[in-house]
Every structure is written in C-alpha cells, then in structure tokens.
Amino acid sequence: APAAPPIPAQAHPEAPAAPYADSPAAPYPDAPGAPYADTTAPDPWRRYDPWAVAASAAPLQQSGHEKQRRGRTRRALLGAVLVFGLVCGGLGGIVGAYLERNGGVGAIELPQAGRESSDRDPDSVAGIAAQALPSVVTLHVNGSGEGGTGTGFVLDTRGHILTNDHVVAPAGDAGEITVTFHSGDTAEATLVGRDSGYDLAVVKVKGVRGLTPLPLGNSDNVQVGDPVVAIGAPFDLAGTVTSGIISAKERPITAGGEKGDGSDVSYVDALQTDAPINPGNSGGPLLDSRARAVGINSAIRSAGSGADRDGGQAGSIGLGFAIPINQGKRVAEELIDTGRATHPVIGITLDMNYGGDGARVGTEGSDGGPPVTTGGPGDKAGIRAGDVITEVDGQRVHSGEELIVKTRAHRPGDRLELTLERDGEERRISLVLGSSEGG
Secondary structure: OOOOOOOOOOOOOOOOOOOOOOOOOOOOOOOOOOOOOOOOOOOOOOOOOOOHHHHOOOOOOOOHHHHHHHHHHHHHHHHHHHHHHHHHHHHHHHHHHHHHOOOOOOOOOOOOOOOOOOOOOOOOOHHHHHHOOOOOEEEEEEEEEEEEEEEEEEEEOEHHHHHHHHHHHHHHHOOOOEEOOOOOOEEEEEEEEEOOOEEEEEEEEOOOOOOOOOOOOOOHOOOOOEEEEEOHHHHHHOOOOEEEEEEEEEEEEEOOOOOOOOOOOOEEEEEEEEEOOOOOOOOOOEOOOOOOOOEEEEEEEOEEEEEEOOOOOOOOEEEEEEEEEHHHHHHHHHHHHHHOOOEOOEEEEEOOOOOOOOEEEEOOOOOOOEEEEEHHHHHHHHHOOOOEEEEEEOOOOOHHHHHHHHHOOOOOOOOEEEEEEEEEEEEEEEEOOOEOOOO
C-alpha cells in the first residue's frame, strides 16, 4: 500500500518555524560549513513548553513612573534613617552630659570619713589650744577719741587679766575696757595698774564666775628651737591660734615712744619667735608644749618698719617678740599689789647718742641729769663719767638700749657683774641693783 503523507509540523505562534530533521533542505549536521541542525522531532501534540517561552522572552522592564516612585521611596527611607540617627545621637549626648555632670540618674553621694574623736594629744597644737583657749580673752578699748583691740589672759580666779600697756593705753583715765571671753560672754573691766617701761598692764573683771587661770611656765627653761603656740585676736579675729618655734632668746628690743619724750619706751629682753603675730595679738600668751605661758606677745618687726608694738597695720614676717613670763609675773604681782611696778637701776645716766661699741656713761653737763647718781649702786661700785660698759654678766652689750634691756631683765636687789673700759683699760666691777618706780 502506498505510504501516508507526513503531517506538516506547526510551530508555536511565538517561535519561528523549524525544518524537519529529515527535510531534504536541511544539511547533515556533519556537512562541511553547515550549522548545527536540531534533529529533535517536533511535538505533534503541540504541548506548551514554559521554559521555551521563558528562554525566548525579553527581560522584564519597568515603566518611567514606577522608577520615580521607587526612587522617591528610597530617598524618603534614607532620610528617615538619617533623621532617626541624628535624634538618637542628640538624645545620647544629652544623657551623657547629664550623667557626666551629675554622676548618675539618682542623687550623688561622695565617700567621706565617719565621725572621729575630737580628743588630741595634749602636746599637739590642737591639744595646747584646747587647754589654753578658755583662759584667753579679747579686749576692746575706747577712749580719748581712740580705740583698739588686743588680747589678754586670766591670771587668777579673782578676775585679774594680764595684757600689754599699749593695749589699754587708749582708755586713758575715763575710757572703757570690755573683755570678751572664749565662751562669748562679755564683761566690763577696770584698770588695776600699768607700766609703759615694761609694756605690761593688769585689768580686772568683776562678777564673773568660773574663770580658768592660765598656768605660768618658766621662761628661763625655754631653749632655742622649742615649739611654741601663740593665741590672740589679730585684726579682731578672736581665738586665732598660730604655731612656731623659739627663734632666739634675750633679744634686746625697744618699742613705743609715741609721746616723744621717751617716757613710754619699752625695753624688753625678749623671746623671739616665728609664730605668726599680727596687730591684735598684743598681750596674748606665748605657750610652751605643756600649754603654759612662757611669754606675753608684744611686738613684731614688719617690712619697712622697726621693732614696733604690733598695734600698727603691718603684717607678720615671722619676727615676733614676747616679754618673758618671768619678768611679766614679777611686774603683774607688783601692779596687783601696789598699782605700780619697780625698775632695777644702776644709778647712772647714759649717753644715748654715743656711736661706738658699748654703753657710755654721760659726761658732766650733758642732758638728762648727773652722769652718776651720788650714793647709787654705780657710784658705790666706782663707775665714773665717760666709762664705757661693754659686758653684763659676761654678755656683750653694744649700745645704751641694750644695757637698759639687760638691766631690766633683773629684779631690784640682784647682783650684776659689769665690764667697762676707762682710759683704754678694761675693768670689772660688781654692784647690787637699786630700785625706782616706773610709769
């Protein structure tokens, strides 16, 4: 029977027609120069091949409107992220600054030592001050158009208080003296006695109970380098405590002389200290390591001035001077007992203008009285006009002021050993000091 004719293949509408594999027009695959021919037979059932469609489909494309929309979305999203970051950064900075300044979210609490005992060693500065302060007072003085502030300390339970003469001097005969105690209580005081030559005075308060006398030490026991404490009211700052050491002993100083006639000049064989002393410390105690008074603070040497009473306005430069308590005790006792103090004397008149080394006795006709008082201690010991006294008890003296200071460091009735020069020869004499009333 004759063969049936072949059914022609129909390609997919989207695919180009492909020749049969056995089409006479299709070259053999191995024919030279011929392209490779697909020999796969067509699907007579025209089944749909999705992969063939995908392989021949063009890539997906976006319209211009869709691109713009998506671009705006991305930019908005990026802007939101940036804003959020900035807000978070700002909030973090604010919180960090607060924590740095305040130490945390809650209230700050710093570490601190707990309460401790207020007791101190008795020989420490704090211990000495605690013992002595109840006995130290501040004096406010007014009168004769003047006023001032000074310090003093209690001598006994009867109300006697020792201070400097230049502290109470402004009160005169009708002025007022007010005493303020460490407790803050005040009382009016009256003058018992004063002596400008020693720069010491005693006042008394009445009707005050519970007074605590300050123990008195012995200034002869003090040595250079010993620790000391000064208490006073510098510039009216009551109860001020300073400390230092004894810088020197037997330092001859003169102070005062404001009247111009020399009657109120103080001659002091002083204790020198570097404990800060300022105006208002006058009359306050200089204490040893056992809280005993060994001196009465009286004068300072300040920049641009001499050794003046500390009533001026110059400040301390570490050169303070205190009257030895042994001298202060004797004068205080005399002022309390008689209202006046006695001065030891040699019975000579010195030439205070002498510029050589030593203290020269005046000559006949010089101002100030006879060179040697007839019948006085110097006359009996053989001192003559023009003699130059160079030593007292083996210690060199360089001026008339130093001789007066060395003499007043003794009591009337004490014996002195003097070395003097006369006509180029050195002589040694001994005499017993006489007595005169001070002023």
